Amino acid sequence: MTDMGDAPAAPEAVRTYGLVKRFGEQVAVAGVDLVVPKGSFAGLVGPNGAGKTTTLSMITGLLRPDAGVATIGGADVWRDPVLVKARVGVLPEGLRLFERLSGRELLTYNGRLRGISKDEVGRRAEELLKVMDLAGAADKLVVDYSTGMRKKIALAAALLHNPEVLFLDEPFEGVDPVSANTLIEVLRRYTASGSTVIFSSHVMELVERLCDWVSVMNRGQIVAQGPTGRVRDGNTLNEAFLRLVGARAEDGAGGEGLSWLGSSSA
């Protein structure tokens, strides 16, 4: 791993020690030591299949590690599941939502499951619907929402109990620029108050613009991690990323093969 300097001064929101996950013969996560300081807007990046989703699933209590420890605010995710689940909010990959509820009902249901009083849930839900620009669609069924609307209602549901740490898997995928700005504003406000966001993304420009902390994964391991400026080291994050994970030109679209593709191929 590329050492990015001293340990973070701020207390850690998330810390894992030697996380491992195998699927049959394949080692998806091969000893991950993820560090995310409290209050960070952190990005988790890596090529397809690097192990990002598997790592996030183990940290959020969705997938049991084969080895290693994941902690949130110092508490062990798998030994103290109730405490940890109260501290986290998750916008999962694939956005599995209760399709037959309206947006408002979805928020109410989530809030009540979290043990928040009916009045307080109602108050928070109305504010979130307004901020997410979903007030006009509050009574529409989630199944009829567009991709961007689904992301926004899922983010509102993940924020409703005011978690300490918010995990987002590809939050901006399929989201138009206006809705993306709304999401970013809400998330910036959230981290400014000392809460932590960790999101996975393939869009380096976005990670570079938003994140003050970045962890780079490749082949099941962390290959660089630290303040974004230090990981970039004078380059763009995209350049640093390509250098860290290997540009793979030899097996990519720039080399041999695909000779039949294009108008000069006949």
Ligand SMILES: Nc1ncnc2c1ncn2[C@@H]1O[C@H](COP(=O)(O)OP(=O)(O)OP(=O)(O)O)[C@@H](O)[C@H]1O
């Ligand atoms: N349930 C599963 N069963 C078998 N293999 C799996 C399973 N989940 C993930 N894998 C494998 O583990 C590896 C890591 O997958 P993972 O989804 O964590 O990567 P990722 O970094 O999130 O990728 P992407 O950027 O494409 O979403 C991949 O090779 C994948 O095929």
